[in-house]
Amino acid sequence: MAELTKKDRMKIPRQDMPVQEPDARVKNFTEVALGFTQELAQLEAQRCLQCKDASCREGCPVEVPIPDFVGAVRDGDMAKAVEIMKSKNNLPAICGRVCPQEVQCESRCILGKKGEAVAIGRIERFVGDYELAHRTCDVKKGPSTGKKVAVVGTGPAGLTCAVDMGIYGHDVTMFESLHTPGGVLVYGIPEFRLPKSVIRSEIENAACALGIEIKASHIVGRTLLIDELLKEFDAVFLGTGAGLPMFSPIPGINLNGVMSANEFLTRVNLMKGYLFPEFDTPVWVGKKVAVIGAGNVAMDSARCALRLQSLGMGNAGPDSEVHIVYRRSAEEVPARQEEVHHAKEEGVIFDFLTNPVEILGDGKGGVSAMRCVRQKLGEPDQSGRRRPIPIEGSEFDMEVDQVVFALGTNPNPIVFVNAEGLERKRQGTVVANQETGRTTLKGVWAGGDVVTGAATVISAMGAGKRAAADMNNYLKDKSAW
Amino acid sequence: MYKILEKEVLSDVTKLMVVEAPQIARKARAGQFVIVLMHENGERIPLTIADYDRKAGTLTMIFQEVGKSTLEMGTMKVGDEFKTIVGPLGHPTEVENFGTIICVGGGVGIAPIYPIARELKEAGNHVISIIGARTKDLLLWEDKMRAVSDELIVTTDDGSYGRKDLVTVPLKEMMESRKIAKIWAIGPAIMMKFVSATTEPFKVPTIVSLNTIMIDGTGMCGGCRVLMDDGAKFVCVDGPEFDAHKVDWNNLLSRMTFYRGQEQAAIARWKESHKCNLDRAVAEGVK
Numbered sequence A: 001m002a003e004l005t006k007k008d009r010m011k012i013p014r015q016d017m018p019v020q021e022p023d024a025r026v027k028n029f030t031e032v033a034l035g036f037t038q039e040l041a042q043l044e045a046q047r048c049l050q051c052k053d054a055s056c057r058e059g060c061p062v063e064v065p066i067p068d069f070v071g072a073v074r075d076g077d078m079a080k081a082v083e084i085m086k087s088k089n090n091l092p093a094i095c096g097r098v099c100p101q102e103v104q105c106e107s108r109c110i111l112g113k114k115g116e117a118v119a120i121g122r123i124e125r126f127v128g129d130y131e132l133a134h135r136t137c138d139v140k141k142g143p144s145t146g147k148k149v150a151v152v153g154t155g156p157a158g159l160t161c162a163v164d165m166g167i168y169g170h171d172v173t174m175f176e177s178l179h180t181p182g183g184v185l186v187y188g189i190p191e192f193r194l195p196k197s198v199i200r201s202e203i204e205n206a207a208c209a210l211g212i213e214i215k216a217s218h219i220v221g222r223t224l225l226i227d228e229l230l231k232e233f234d235a236v237f238l239g240t241g242a243g244l245p246m247f248s249p250i251p252g253i254n255l256n257g258v259m260s261a262n263e264f265l266t267r268v269n270l271m272k273g274y275l276f277p278e279f280d281t282p283v284w285v286g287k288k289v290a291v292i293g294a295g296n297v298a299m300d301s302a303r304c305a306l307r308l309q310s311l312g313m314g315n316a317g318p319d320s321e322v323h324i325v326y327r328r329s330a331e332e333v334p335a336r337q338e339e340v341h342h343a344k345e346e347g348v349i350f351d352f353l354t355n356p357v358e359i360l361g362d363g364k365g366g367v368s369a370m371r372c373v374r375q376k377l378g379e380p381d382q383s384g385r386r387r388p389i390p391i392e393g394s395e396f397d398m399e400v401d402q403v404v405f406a407l408g409t410n411p412n413p414i415v416f417v418n419a420e421g422l423e424r425k426r427q428g429t430v431v432a433n434q435e436t437g438r439t440t441l442k443g444v445w446a447g448g449d450v451v452t453g454a455a456t457v458i459s460a461m462g463a464g465k466r467a468a469a470d471m472n473n474y475l476k477d478k479s480a481w
Numbered sequence B: 001m002y003k004i005l006e007k008e009v010l011s012d013v014t015k016l017m018v019v020e021a022p023q024i025a026r027k028a029r030a031g032q033f034v035i036v037l038m039h040e041n042g043e044r045i046p047l048t049i050a051d052y053d054r055k056a057g058t059l060t061m062i063f064q065e066v067g068k069s070t071l072e073m074g075t076m077k078v079g080d081e082f083k084t085i086v087g088p089l090g091h092p093t094e095v096e097n098f099g100t101i102i103c104v105g106g107g108v109g110i111a112p113i114y115p116i117a118r119e120l121k122e123a124g125n126h127v128i129s130i131i132g133a134r135t136k137d138l139l140l141w142e143d144k145m146r147a148v149s150d151e152l153i154v155t156t157d158d159g160s161y162g163r164k165d166l167v168t169v170p171l172k173e174m175m176e177s178r179k180i181a182k183i184w185a186i187g188p189a190i191m192m193k194f195v196s197a198t199t200e201p202f203k204v205p206t207i208v209s210l211n212t213i214m215i216d217g218t219g220m221c222g223g224c225r226v227l228m229d230d231g232a233k234f235v236c237v238d239g240p241e242f243d244a245h246k247v248d249w250n251n252l253l254s255r256m257t258f259y260r261g262q263e264q265a266a267i268a269r270w271k272e273s274h275k276c277n278l279d280r281a282v283a284e285g286v287k
Ligand SMILES: Cc1cc2nc3c(=O)[nH]c(=O)nc-3n(C[C@H](O)[C@H](O)[C@H](O)COP(=O)(O)OP(=O)(O)OC[C@H]3O[C@@H](n4cnc5c(N)ncnc54)[C@H](O)[C@@H]3O)c2cc1C
Pocket: A097, A098, A099, A100, A152, A153, A154, A155, A156, A157, A158, A175, A176, A177, A178, A181, A182, A183, A184, A185, A188, A189, A218, A219, A220, A221, A239, A240, A241, A242, A243, A265, A296, A297, A300, A336, A412, A414, A415, A447, A448, A449, A450, A454, A455, A456, A457, A458, A460
């Protein structure tokens, strides 16, 4: 394509990604968004104005040089695009699919001021997928330092830290409590949003290139303890996430059909319950499902429920429904925009300003209804969002037979056995230095959800990367803790 | 890893396996459990550590074939490997010298009560054990239990061996005639419910080991939660042992039936495919 003028570029509309149509995709678990073609990626990249002081970059938690990689895509130099991307982000195929770009890089894009931002996330995914298919930029282990590093947890924080430590030349061993590495990326986020093959490929590739040993089914705090790790390893990174589910303290939560999003999603994703009986773990779906909450976890639960209903599992029938029940309004919904959009297209019903107060039994151990109260929005609370206030006398019963709680999670305390001196806050999050990831226990770093509470993939990766840099400095000069 | 070193058929439906798991054996204590996964398509199932050998790096598990996964596990042979065994999970039994105590084991629950009885005996307790099963064939480890007990009572529901009684009958007699400091009971949920009801009027502290449905075993899913007097608890991390008198037994029993539809379908499918194999084998034999 000939060099375009700024005006020409601004005339190109933001390119949509091809997707599976809603009618078809609710009947399967394969990926919804199919990704840009080379042509679409290049066309979208043409929209970028290559700003000098690119503000998009400031919106990126790991400061990917966005105009540079977008420029390389535009020129069709994919190997270069991958190299630029990987200088800051080890896992673009994953981030391109799950980052909330609309509140990060894309929210700062200059084009967004008048029209639509460059679809940075979609281009990023294209770059990531290119790398998965071609492997033009393989990581290499640095000259061996002889230092041993333990990384606990194989989610995005742990993986990023492990890869960087391997590149620095240290010997890395990863410990994971589940039987499959990947953290939330494998047990939480469904196949139709992030194919497991992407994660497996990234992990296998890194482990092989950097000689990282992954010990699955090793629970730190049970199979082995932090103080034992400190004896065997020169440095320890904790990236154990925030996996402990929360339930509302309301009557009826122990009825059959009431579950945490973690249980529901783990059965579906990690254990492949949607392929029962080919896979042995059963999963149950109701005829009328209420998912409580409106974050990514809630959207994933609702969309899994829809799919299981289409497959005729559990109590599903011809007039099955899935509801998102949220105590605030549409404006406060914390989920990624694309997920909300996809969920609506697929037929998920949104009940805003609604809060459950009791789950009612059917007399046989199951659920017959959920008693709810309507809410109105008051003054902003600590989070800056308007506080929901119950409207007196507005109680009503919603007929449901399944209730899935997606109300957020706290760090799992199981890892902290024999970790004397490792300070934690009230919610159970680890106290760690923002810049370096150092905890209050010598030789132990932490990052990701275990420090911040439930957050994002990219913030976990950023924390893993910063910690790795500091761990590397520390290992080179033992004195400075 | 996780290779089966020994296999013993204790009854038609009860099997014992000794598996290689040095990391877990190093840490295992009485009262704890592991979660095993046979293969990629399998289900994570919890099993109590019936015994362990730290030096040999092995664990002993005893299981009853009640569904698809345990039936399939029953077909595994010496030399086969599990995809995963993870643990040790849950809190170990709190062992001290309480005085005279009773250990009640029902059916396959005799296996997990054994290491507890052994540790209690080693701690100086006077150990009375009551073990029972539906019928003689389902009784196991009588000798091992006798070796760690000061007194042993054996019951069967049908009277085919020992006393013809439910375990709760001798249990009640004991409490009526002796001063009992504490009771441990492990067996089917329904047995533990009745043990609890039997001991409650005597106000003898009673510990049960609950076998709710689990996935991760680390507190992550909440599927194992049980209602106690003071709210919901997660069996995998808060237990598996609990004060029997605080458990909401009806809720527990109800939650254990939640996946029954799918479990039955899985069993039918398993039996069907095995019958086919059998038919084929027979047909080929005839040829
Ligand atoms: C359903 C769902 C959807 C989400 N969608 C998005 C999205 O679209 N975009 C986005 O940016 N974010 C999303 N998030 C949030 C994001 O996934 C997390 O913020 C991120 O994964 C945190 O990474 P982490 O490495 O800190 O922890 P995790 O990914 O939680 O990984 C921690 C790992 O440590 C392991 N572990 C825990 N304890 C131990 C122990 N004692 N010993 C050994 N291993 C242990 C765990 O099993 C786990 O594998 C979603 C989260 C969920 C649950």
